[in-house]
Amino acid sequence: MTNPQPQLFPLIDIAIIGGGAKSAYTAYRLMKANPNESPVLKRLLELSGREQLDVKLFELSDRIGGRLWSINLPGLPNIPAEMGGMRFLKSQQNVYGLCTTELKLEVSSFNFGNNIQYLRRQRFRFEDYPNPEEVPYFLTDEEKGSYPIDLVTNTIYNLVPEAKGLSGTKLIMFLRDAWVRDEPLYNQPLYETGFWNLLASKLSIEAYNLVIAASGYFTLADRAIKLDYGKIEYDRQHG
Numbered sequence: 001m002t003n004p005q006p007q008l009f010p011l012i013d014i015a016i017i018g019g020g021a022k023s024a025y026t027a028y029r030l031m032k033a034n035p036n037e038s039p040v041l042k043r044l045l046e047l048s049g050r051e052q053l054d055v056k057l058f059e060l061s062d063r064i065g066g067r068l069w070s071i072n073l074p075g076l077p078n079i080p081a082e083m084g085g086m087r088f089l090k091s092q093q094n095v096y097g098l099c100t101t102e103l104k105l106e107v108s109s110f111n112f113g114n115n116i117q118y119l120r121r122q123r124f125r126f127e128d129y130p131n132p133e134e135v136p137y138f139l140t141d142e143e144k145g146s147y148p149i150d151l152v153t154n155t156i157y158n159l160v161p162e163a164k165g166l167s168g169t170k171l172i173m174f175l176r177d178a179w180v181r182d183e184p185l186y187n188q189p190l191y192e193t194g195f196w197n198l199l200a201s202k203l204s205i206e207a208y209n210l211v212i213a214a215s216g217y218f219t220l221a222d223r224a225i226k227l228d229y230g231k232i233e234y235d236r237q238h239g
Helices: 021-032 039-048 093-102 148-159 168-177 195-200 205-215 223-238
Strands: 014-017 055-058 070-072 080-082 116-119 122-125
Touching (some): 148 195, 148 205, 195 205
Antiparallel strands (some): 070 080, 116 122
16 A cells, blocks of 8 residues: 655645736635635535635736736836726726725726827827827728727617617616627627627728727737638628
């Protein structure tokens, strides 16, 4: 009979891989949870023999937060620059409640009018979007003068017109069962349609690239999505 190999690391109850905001919040909730209120957590605690659950979070980099990343630029020690998430809305009830009620963080309003855009080596302010001459993109006449978010919402309303005028819970419930009714994504459930594919079906390539660059969510626009755009653009031009 062979002797069991000694454990190199102590056993833990719950391991969370990745230190992004979602993972950090999950660890926070687990650390505050009452195991007696959850059959799963209660069983884990019984098996561990500890007084409380051992929750560990593992992150490869040297910081926690993922896309929530604030830095100080050279020469501006008192002005944080947000490299990822920069704001949240009161309509996002879970996030707003967590920050203000649970974590008791101090909040302040976010002024888009002072938000500086730097795209294609050209510097302009967010409030300059209505002036096409200030925006370094070759947009169609219908697209000129629009804010990036308007390009997105107008595309969605074009493909799913029933969503216009809805907000909050009503909008969420509607979108779960909504169908795309317009070409070239005709007659398919919205949940089967990629977000960037929706935009690619109606926007010009310049407007599409503007939305990606100005939204800050460039991690979503990977090669597969660009290939999808190429296919949709080809189908649109060649029938």
